[in-house]
Amino acid sequence: MTSTSSAASSGLSWEELVTTALLGTDRRTPPGSGSGREAPVALLDAAAVETVRRRAGIRPVRAAVRPEPAPADGRPPLPPAATRRLATLLADRPGAGGGRRGTAPDLMELLPQWLALANAYGYAAPPEALPALLDAARGRTDLRPAALAFAGVRALWLARLNPDWRFALRAAPGGGAALPGPGEPERVRRLWQEGLFAERVALLTALRAHDPGTARELLASTWPTERAEDRLMFLDALRAGLAAEDEPFLEGALADRSRNVRATAAELLSALPSSALAGRMARRATACVAVDHTRGTPTLVVEAPHECDPGMERDGVQPKAPAGRGERSWWLGQLVEAAPLGAWSRRFGGRTPEEIVALPVADDWQGELHGAWCRAAVRQRDAGWSRALLGAPSTPEAGGPGAVSLAERAKLLATIDAGERAEWVAGFIGTHGLSEAFQLLGVCAVPWAPPLGRAVVDALDIARDAGSYPWSFSGVMGLAERCLDPVEAVRLDPLAAAAEEPENAAPGAGGYWAEAFQRLTSTLRLRAAMQAELAPL
Known part of the structure; x- marks a missing residue:
């Protein structure tokens, strides 16, 4: 037997072979092998023999259960040219050019628009593109809703097989499982009582879209036993389809033990102009502002609240002002923001929003009063008041008296018709x-x-x-x-x-x-x- 074969059959353990390889055969010669140039060869032969021995000794195990086949996607397939375009868009990566792009388009910035168009036409994603789609959505959270909608049920099937794509299951309602509908009351009840929090939120949101009453009753059935942070998330689901029928439930939430829940309930009630809370806020707010006719020009005068009483706190007014804000102006702003905007025309003799906004305001209260009207117009989606507060785009400093910042103007613009919005911004650009x-x-x-x-x-x-x-x-x-x-x-x-x-x-x-x-x-x-x-x- 040669020295090489004797080293290979020496019975060294795998750990000893690894140790010898790490130290080097110059420092640790394998037993039974020669020295010098023969030692490395002997070590490799011994490792090969030990590898065969270890593999031969593995006991067979029970075969794993095969995954269920991927579900079918019944949507029409992409046209061939669009399929090629998708592959090009997904292959582009930020910084792939290594510097300036020059005249080349930024393909990754076009991907969201491509996905929106594909979803609008109702196409199914090509199966071979699903891994790249999931990778793109993993890296960019802004892509996820459109990318997952386009990828469809097969992407959720893939996500269950790869931990890197589990975000798709978290983003999908019910973790990708089909949610019960209003016609399956027993399944609805079981999932609401036994499901994970994300599944319950998804169920409540889905029910709210199709049957607001059932969703509200489901929430009320377990409301007292829910955690405060969960109550807040569930309450937020009521924003969709908010209606007068929600008022009794929301009025009850005004007495909740969580301050954040009370504040959210009050905000939702103030968005219902006919609610009792909106009426209470209207009486408080309009009592603070009046027209003074004794001056040369009718002028608004403000008498801000002197205290934040328990009734105001119950209706969502935060008593403690932020740093740098006066308490009285803080309370006034919250009252005006929550009051129905229609109350001001009645308070000021039938004046239109434009006429009210044009009135001078005494004692430096204009910024506070008009800023609160801006927030009320956004909350109540009142296009008439938004127009009045925006003013003409060509006016000095580009705004009406209430639009004190670009952020506020942007929020006000979002409440008016898209065509009118574009015209206003075009006028703004033409002037400024x-x-x-x-x-x-x-x-x-x-x-x-x-x-x-x-x-x-x-x-x-x-x-x-x-x-x-x-x-x-x-x-x-x-x-x-x-x-x-x-x-x-x-x-x-x-x-x-x-x-x-x-x-x-x-x-x-x-x-x-x-x-x-x-x-x-x-x-x-x-x-x-x-x-x-x-x-x-």
């Missing part, structure tokens, strides 16, 4: 430019209406002619790539050509602008191609 328009553009419907699209393109052209770099407008450019109507690409072609730079322009600004417009144009044309590929034949 793009520097402050980013938040306002974000609430406009996609694709942007023609007047808004023209206003954005014209403002970008003006900014280019001013000679600055385009980086100051990168946010607006990014929005334009996703939101401009693709038909605007024709108007952008002249801007994509490099132009002569004015004398006062920043060095190289013209080239950077041309590159930005070329990227915008190519993105719009790509979006047009996406739409054509997804359109049913």
